[in-house]
Amino acid sequence: MTELTGGPSLPQERRVVTAIPGPKSLELQARRTAAVAAGVGSTLPVFTTRAGGGVIEDVDGNSLIDFGSGIAVTSVGNSAEAVVRRATAQLADFTHTCFMVTPYEGYVAVCEQLAELTPGDHAKKSALFNSGAEAVENAVKIARAYTRRQAVVVFDHGYHGRTNLTMALTAKNMPYKHGFGPFAPEVYRVPVAYGYRWPTGPENCGPEAAAQAIDQITKQVGAENVAAIVIEPVLGEGGFIEPAKGFLPRIAQFAQDNGIVFVADEIQSGFCRTGQWFACEDEGIVPDLITTAKGIAGGLPLAAVTGRAEIMDAAHPGGLGGTYGGNPVACAAALGAIETMRELDLNAKARRIEEVMKGRLAAMQEKFPVIGDIRGRGAMIAIELVKDPATKEPDAGAAGALAKACHAAGLLVLTCGTYGNVLRFLPPLVIGEDLLNEGLDIIETALAAL
Template sequence: MTATADAINVASTLPEQRRILKTAIPGPESVAREAERRANVTDGLGVTLPIFVEQMAGGIIVDVDGNQLVDLASGIAVTSVGSSHPRVVAAVQEQVAKFTHTCFMVTEYDGYVQVARRLNELTPGDFDKRTLLVSTGAEAVENAIKIARTYTGRQAVVTFDHAYHGRTLLTMTMTAKHAPYKRGFGPYAPEIYRVPAADPYRWVGDEQNVAEEAFDRFAEVITTQLGADHVAAVIAEPVIGEGGFIVHAPGFLKRVQDFCRANGIVFIADEIQCGLGRTGDMFASTFEGTEPDLITTAKALGGGLPISAVTGRKEIMDSVPAGGLGGTYAGSPVACAAAVAALDVIVEEDLPRKAKAIEAIVLPRLQELKSTGIVGDVRGRGAMLALEFVRPGGKTPAPEFAGAIAKACHDQGVLVLVCGTFGNVIRLLPPLVIGEELLTDGVDVLASAVRAVAANPPSVSGKSR
């Protein structure tokens, strides 16, 4: 076995970590259960692939029809340590046997403190930190904004094009994409402003100076339109997630951070999707040379259980009076137990290194697909990689291609996700513990689907961008 294979090999609780198709996808039992779902669950949720899951482990999803699918989604970057990792399961079982709930604001427990201590140690920045635990990524972002506004005494919040920060009123307002996240849900929260992201692929300007031009626009908007002394916070995803796995042009975020510090603005990194080993370092902020004042985490933090956090400078975090932060389920004792175990796995098994090994295997395969003429860009870091699909000969987004390719993958038992502001990006988020053979099989299916769609493209419509 090669060193790379060894780097991403993991024992699994399943008999075999391989793709097995016993029925069509979805199978008859999933189809029957989907009918019951339609009769009982709101259609407002939507679904990517209507299969019902029986079991998951490592990089495999087993559905109720006995099919084994390759998981290249990780529950949207949640099960980075693999679904139902034995250490997470054991920690949860032990905690459930002790007690399932007591609000931390009423009576305290060690798990909350342990998670906070670990995040204070792991997040970027050699300064005194404090941590708040809540339940969801959107809740973490909302609290980060509340804390920044309290600390600065200011109201304005600056976000970036293509950003996704959540589905609550405030975070929905901060999210860039209209449909489906905002359509029909207005009016929106006030004092939220948007500036261009340093998107190297779609930058309208000098392609050799994306970081410089994007920063100049950012600074101009704040100084001339908002007033720097009115801005409480600037929030950025170091790798933009739902908006298309966009990696900012090198140097851009460092300049943004320096501008914030010079003007008393809190710089917040939203690492809910890209953090905790996903990009090949513990936090994606490290690649940019930034040390955010506040950083939000969720998804991979709980190993599958709902928990999120805001971690940051002590003087900022402690600016909120006692009682101003919290929630009944904030930092659930069961979720805290899972988070301690998940963090142990991420650190002790060096999952950031495994993310780099995944990149070494997958990225060259994705680059090869640019020769098909429908892949406009290949990008990402670590185990957070993406293909952007365009019409041949330009950069016009082709969401029809992405949709057709995703369906072809699903039909062959490989779960991939579509994302992007234009709905034309396929993102890969495999569990960081996935084995090389399974990973390669999944990418083989994806590559075949891309080539098949390139050879026989679906009909497209719309104007060029």
């Protein structure tokens, strides 16, 4: 069972033996404060020594239940056996040549896997990078090269990264954009189908939001000027918003009708996270380009743009790349992660996590009116907290207090949302059901105390 635990010596149990953070973490935090830039934050300043399965162990001997997966990265678990085995073998052979100098098979093999796994049966090609932001930025470059247009359309509540261009694409000011402008031009933001907060109700949201977005693109930008429409099929940092049904197909059709490259940003939602290989499969969306990162390589830095061969080939030779893009060790890890996803059927595990979590959270919602909405798919689940279910006024204070209480009890959870009022749950797909339920017990206790 080494795939599930990151090694047989890491017990799959919650263990709280000190205050969290404990004394050794506090000592390390003092060193960190002196040496690490203040702009680099941490959700919970406990210093990790080991992690695997559904737990994170810290320097003080505490073992925390992990509902974060390093922000949806360690879906196969931390130090998954196949990831370690393949990456270790690659480390012993060579760590780097730069694919643009002398290539290697691992890069090609990852691109072959991406062509096989991503939606659509058309001819596909990929280019590999280091981070999600790099993938999105390169998707825009490729779309502009292909269409010879400049404008990029993104959506309210969207998050796409921290580089200059991807900050422009990202909706939320604090902490992602504040004080860092000016941003890249020719970026236009339109409404998204946020069912819970749609004025005429979730049942009308999909078609109405699509009509509004298309009207704005047509009137304010001009469809003939748009190179790319970029959207997360499930919006991550913006609050795990699942666009209301019908919205994505309508936007994708509009893109196709107007020669616009439709880009699905699957960086957080991809690789079995939502119970399918990619979240856009839920409504049968076949994107022109798809960006991936996070869950692709079991914790090693790797990202990709995959798409229609004729679009991917639009950039001139030498126009795409980067010194470390598609690093051989990261590629080996990705092949190990994909092997693990197939062998353990992690799509089925994600669907089971959804069944357990949504069942328990729905029961909590009946008891605790602070839970305004439960949403998400697979192991990408969130609750939106409100001061009053009738007014839906966001309650960021409750989200912060709830997260703090969970952390103190030994459960790592993350917040998100444009209003800072969403608690998001991203457990490793290999987490044991006992740990999953224990984590939900902690959330219920914290809600009762709230």
